[in-house]
Amino acid sequence: MNILLALEKEIVSFPGLGWKFNIDNVAITIGGLKLYWYGVLIGAAVALCIFLGLKQCRKFGITPDLLTDYCLFTIPMAFIGARLYYVFCEWGEYYVKGDIGATLGNIINFRGGGLAIYGGVLGAIFAIFLMSKIRKVPMSTMVDFAMVYIPLGQAIGRWGNFFNQEAFGTTTNLPWGMKSTEIARYLAQNCPELDSEMPVHPTFFYESVCTLITFFVLLAVRKNSKRPWTTTSVYFILYGIARFFIEGLRTDSLYIGNTNLRISQVLSLGLIVVGIFLLLMARSLDWKKKPIPERFIKADQRMQEEARRKKEERLREYEEDEDVEDRVERLAKSSFSLEDEEEESDEEESSDDEEKEDLLEDASDDEEDVSDVSDDDEDEEEIDG
Numbered sequence: 504m505n506i507l508l509a510l511e512k513e514i515v516s517f518p519g520l521g522w523k524f525n526i527d528n529v530a531i532t533i534g535g536l537k538l539y540w541y542g543v544l545i546g547a548a549v550a551l552c553i554f555l556g557l558k559q560c561r562k563f564g565i566t567p568d569l570l571t572d573y574c575l576f577t578i579p580m581a582f583i584g585a586r587l588y589y590v591f592c593e594w595g596e597y598y599v600k601g602d603i604g605a606t607l608g609n610i611i612n613f614r615g616g617g618l619a620i621y622g623g624v625l626g627a628i629f630a631i632f633l634m635s636k637i638r639k640v641p642m643s644t645m646v647d648f649a650m651v652y653i654p655l656g657q658a659i660g661r662w663g664n665f666f667n668q669e670a671f672g673t674t675t676n677l678p679w680g681m682k683s684t685e686i687a688r689y690l691a692q693n694c695p696e697l698d699s700e701m702p703v704h705p706t707f708f709y710e711s712v713c714t715l716i717t718f719f720v721l722l723a724v725r726k727n728s729k730r731p732w733t734t735t736s737v738y739f740i741l742y743g744i745a746r747f748f749i750e751g752l753r754t755d756s757l758y759i760g761n762t763n764l765r766i767s768q769v770l771s772l773g774l775i776v777v778g779i780f781l782l783l784m785a786r787s788l789d790w791k792k793k794p795i796p797e798r799f800i801k802a803d804q805r806m807q808e809e810a811r812r813k814k815e816e817r818l819r820e821y822e823e824d825e826d827v828e829d830r831v832e833r834l835a836k837s838s839f840s841l842e843d844e845e846e847e848s849d850e851e852e853s854s855d856d857e858e859k860e861d862l863l864e865d866a867s868d869d870e871e872d873v874s875d876v877s878d879d880d881e882d883e884e885e886i887d888g
């Protein structure tokens with residue numbers, strides 16, 4: 504479904520839960536330029552995935568520089584693939600007969616919406632294939648490492664559908680069904696067989712939860728897998744199963760021609776089959792994981808050593824270039840603090856001595872009082888005698 508640019512502010516309610524939200528699909532307005540939550544969330548998802556990948560890549564024998572090279576090529580190709588996939592499936596919305604310029608303008612107008620995750624995955628895999636051939640790196644190693652972050656990006660990006668009030672399902676009586684004016688309008692126009700006043704399945708939320716769970720499963724699989732393509736196969740199977748059932752609930756599915764076959768459901772079944780096939784082949788043929796070439800590891804080690812050396816040099820230069828006055832001031836502060844500590848200790852010792860003297864004086868006074876009392880008693884005894 505295209506991004507609803509005219510939606511902006513909208514009240515979304517969950518009647519069964521008693522929740523209401525006043526949402527706005529515009530995240531930021533700079534001058535006359537509006538940045539929509541859909542784009543902001545996708546950008547945030549990509550940034551987070553790259554950050555996590557760079558933090559973890561060395562644990563799996565991949566250097567940050569090599570991963571950065573792949574990202575610079577793969578991410579644009581993923582967006583292009585997602586766009587072309589959607590345009591191909593909805594060609595009638597973009598084609599202007601006899602006007603190639605207008606058709607191309609519609610295709611490259613990303614702000615008008617229209618991205619499909621399956622196209623993005625295919626575009627990313629194709630880009631990794633090309634980069635692996637160019638850099639002579641095992642494709643399975645890079646795909647298995649990167650595939651973990653795709654469901655995390657999906658889990659975040661799906662919330663853009665919530666702000667746009669799209670990618671929802673059919674009507675439901677479940678307590679978490681949601682309603683809004685935009686949903687009612689869409690159902691009235693495109694799904695006349697459904698009651699537009701009823702709540703609908705928040706299918707974007709279902710997919711967000713499923714992909715987030717898939718992300719954590721893939722983290723464990725990637726850590727413990729012994730054969731290539733294992734992590735990728737598990738993603739294909741898990742996401743294929745989840746998307747097949749979720750797609751069956753949606754009201755905005757893309758269909759194959761004039762048939763009742765939903766494209767995403769067909770591709771989901773294909774992913775499941777491919778995933779199972781790869782697992783069986785890896786096991787039966789005993790495929791082995793291939794590390795990236797040693798030249799990348801050595802280059803990364805040299806870069807780390809050079810970075811440490813430069814850091815040490817900067818530290819030495821700082822110490823050598825330190826102004827004499829600054830050094831004297833620093834030493835004076837340190838000596839001043841020592842003198843203060845000594846004075847405080849002396850004062851404490853003197854106060855302790857004074858307390859001891861006072862105690863001794865009090866004790867001697869008590870003794871004198873006792874002796875005086877005893878003398879008085881002896882005098883009284885003599886008089887009595």
